[in-house]
Amino acid sequence: MLTLRRTHVRLGQSATSRTEAIRLVGQTLVDEGFVEPGYIDSMLRREKVSATYLGHGIAIPHGTPDAREMVRLTGVVVVQFPRGVDWGGDGHARIVVGIAARSDEHLQVLANLTGVLGDAAKAEELARTTDLDIVVATLNGAGAPAETAPTPLAGGGCCIEVTSPVPHGLHARPSTALVEVAKRFRSDISVRFEGRVANAKSLVTLLSLGARAGATMTISAVGEDAPTALAAIREAFDEGLDEEVAAPRPGRPEPVVIPTARLDYEGTMVAGISASPGIAAGPVWAFQHERLEVEERAPDAVAERRRLEKALAGATADLQNLYQEFLKKAGAPRAAIFKAHQELLDDPDMVSEAHGHIDAGASAGWAWRTVYEARAEVLARLPDPLLAARAGDLRDVGRRVLRLLADVVEGVATLPDHPVVLLAEDLAPSDTAKLDPAMVLGLCTVGGGATSHTAIIARSLDIPAVVAAGPGVLDLSNGDECILDGNAGVLVLKPSAKDRERAATQRERVREQREAEKLDRYKPAITRDGHRVEVAANIGSARDAEKAVNAGGEGVGLMRTEFLFLQREDPPGEDEQYEAYRTMVRALNGLPIILRTLDIGGDKQVPYLSLPAEANPFLGVRGIRLCFEREDLFRTQLRAIMRASLEGPVRIMFPMVATLGELRKAKAITEDVRREVGAAPVETGIMIEVPSAVILADQLAKEVSFFSIGTNDLTQYVLAMDREHPVLASQADGVHPAVLRMVDLTVKAARAAGIWVGACGGVAGDPAGAMTLAGLGVTELSVAIPTIPAIKALLRSVSMTDLEALARRALACDNAADVRALVQGLLARTGVDA
DSSP, rough: OOOOGGEEEEEEESSSSHHHHHHHHHHHHHHHHHHHHTTHHEEEHHHHHOEEEEEEEEOOOBBBBGGGGGGGSEEEEEEEEEEEEOTTSSOEEEEEEEEESSSSSSSHHHHHHHHTTTTHHHHHHHHHOOOHHHHHHHHHOTOOOOOOOOOEESSSSSEEEEEEOOTTTHHHHHHHHHHHHTTTEEEEEEEHHHHHETTTTTTHHHHHHHHOOOOEEEEEEEEETHHHHHHHHHHHHHHHTOOSSSBBBTOOOOOOTTTOOOOOOSSSSEEEEEOOEEOOOOOOESSSSSSEEEOOOOOOOHHHHHHHHHHHHHHHHHHHHHHHHHHHHOHHHHHHHHHHHHHHOOHHHHHHHHHHHHTOOOOOOHHHHHHHHHHHHHHOOOSSSSHHHHHHHHHHHHHHHHHHEEEEEOOOOOSHHHHHHHEEEEOOOOHTOOOOOEEEEEEESSSOOOHHHHHHHHHHHOEEEOOOOOEEEEGOOOEEEEEETTTTTEEESSSSHHHHHHHHHHHHHHHHHHHHHHEEEEEEEOOTSSSSSSEEEEEHHHHHHHHHHHHHHHEEEEGGGGGTSSSSSSOOOHHHHHHHHHHHHHHTTTTTTEEEOOBTTTTTTOOOGGGOOOOSSGSSSSSSHHHHHHHHHHHHHHHHHHHHHHOOEEEEEEESSSEEEEEEEHHHHHHHHHHHTTTOOOOEEEEOOOOHHHTTTTHHGGSSEEEEEOOOHHHHHHHHTTTOOTTTTGGGTTTHHHHHHHHHHHHHHHHHTTTTEEOOOOGGHHHHHHHHHHHHHHHHHHGGGHHHHHHHHHHHTHHHHHHHHHHHHTTOOOSHHHHHHHHHHHHHTOOOOO
């Protein structure tokens, strides 16, 4: 029988509307681990199709049947609204029972609740009580297990005896669950096992106990909330401390994995962020060996404490990002390791000891390394191999922090003469662009995000890539066999024979799918209900133009002309640029090409330009601003473009336009150059990359022939997240509702002015991005060349009606993960494999 726990009850809440109340109840279900966040919207939809108010002030909101895959565990929560909430005219709800159910295990609680409906006095008692136990006892019925009272201690406080969870004892996952419970209380809580004592709020010391499965432990608590703390801890042990068991226990079914990616590898999985699709298998090779150096002494202890706090916060945020990514891919049990890693960083004993070293004159880096290495040695010596293996986890977590405190010394970058999966701290765009896909099977980087330049170029080279995998990957030995799954965002170490066979099968399936897409690559991307979306190519060199045509591209939506200016001692002259642009135009054989004028600055530095150092280069002289600063370069480039326009359809696009004045100045210079050359007028457009351009889109649209949305920069400016930031990059997702709303405003302004809108950022080549952008009214998607056939095939497989409905729902989502879940739902309903 499903049991309602005290932690599942919230008393004394208030809400101004039924919607607000349901969101609060839904969030409680999320917080208790019963459902995914998207389930809340399903609960709101349920209210529109059926009544959930039962009478006597009781309501039972729950999700629609199509949201069952969002239920991780069957369960109920109870939220009390003593002042009542108007439930849409049916009555005022004061006790609201939120239901998350995939089966009928919740029916006993509802049966007990039905008994309350016939007893007005009992219903009133539940609505007014301030005692959790009354609610729990009423809804659990007479069969609820009684809790044993804690034993008082002579010196104050109390204690209970518990059994270490089966099958693996108090290892990382159950220890993390215990720490999470203990930290909710102010009392000092300790765990005693075979004469050793550990702080229940310190994950490392709990692991050091080595408590084996089925062993008896004593939990002691001293403080004003000691009895409540021990009751919560007993409950956590009764529920298994989130431990996986061979067979599901009554009332606690196996968590359900959302089928966005299969992660059932038998080898050790290192989780990162998907950056470029595909699966690779082979030996690893470290492109840059990293050595972290720290000074032993530092004079300012206060400053060093601040440095340590900042580094711990940054590393924790990084791990939280990985936890959320892995939770979506593989469910809570496998994602739990990253919760454990977060707890390692928030270990009060470790932080306290590091502070002690700092106060004695040590630097933050030296103090932190000393502490985590010493504890890792203790763990490594434990007789239980499962617990001893946690030493590697602690070192990995420790290095995440140390990287933010230390001076990084990198060795010389070398590559072997055989194909490898490349490991790197990070790769500059120029480094990635020089990679040979025949020799680099896949890429895995310590940091970065899915919109970093490393990821963009990896996709353009059709190299599977995983980013943000953490510094531990650089500790691998060259030659170690691995599988890199760019679809799921994981690096699999020591893969089993079954893993290798599965990877080979997946590679063959992908190859067959791509062959089928390749055969249809010249077909236009016309949706099932007859709407066309043009799919063009992003290119960076003259030789890419022919590749774009051969891949089925309907033109070039973005030619990054700055690549002509990189990796050289001086800028290219007019004739050199003209030859490059003319070659591209001729290769396209009548298809249009959009040449973006020089976009240097920010993350693309050119030594010969002698640009001054900037504290915030992404907010400094870049894009069109640089063109104005170096008008000589701007005019030279425009002359070359105008000359090339005599060979075929050329469009000019200005980057980073933020104001109407900038656009008008750029247009005036362009017109002046056009007259000098004697060329015919060309279509002119701008990149929509900054929020001001979106706000001014109605005015800007009157001055140009088209907009092209640069989703990479727009995302980082809207969310205020540097897309190259080691911690924030993975959150800078272009399908975030805030970004999509900017796209929506842009499209509406363009339509009012009668111009078209394209998108040329990385999101345009992402299935989720392509679908939502098309649904919002973007009529041209410019993507990496290898992606063209797949995106065209994807758009042909769905209807614009479905895409528009998807986009409307996406605009109302809370976060990017919910948007991606909507897309997966649509793909599943239409039977599309993306």
